[in-house]
Amino acid sequence: MGNFQFKVPELVVTNPILLWLFNHGWEDPEWGKSEANQLTLALAINQLAARFTDAGTRAAIQGATAKAVAGLSQKIVAGGVAARA
Numbered sequence: 238m239g240n241f242q243f244k245v246p247e248l249v250v251t252n253p254i255l256l257w258l259f260n261h262g263w264e265d266p267e268w269g270k271s272e273a274n275q276l277t278l279a280l281a282i283n284q285l286a287a288r289f290t291d292a293g294t295r296a297a298i299q300g301a302t303a304k305a306v307a308g309l310s311q312k313i314v315a316g317g318v319a320a321r322a
Contacts, residue, residue: 272312279305 268274279302286298
C-alpha cells in the first residue's frame with residue numbers, strides 16, 4: 238500500500254476581540270438583573286413551558302411566569318425601565 242499523507246486545516250483565530258472573549262468568557266455578569274431582562278426570561282420560560290405534556294406542570298410554570306410578567310410589566314411602565322434597558 239502507498240503512504241498517504243493529508244493535512245487537516247486548522248482553524249486559527251486572530252481576531253483580538255474573539256481571543257479575549259474565548260479567554261475570559263462570553264457572559265455578562267450583570268445580565269438578567271434588570272426588569273427588562275427578567276421580563277425576557279419570564280416570557281421565554283412561559284413559551285418553553287407550553288411544550289410540557291403534563292398539564293399540571295405546564296399550568297404551574299405558566300401561572301408563575303404569567304404572574305412574573307404582569308409584575309415586571311407594571312414595574313417597567315411605572316419606572317420607565319424599558320427606555321434605559
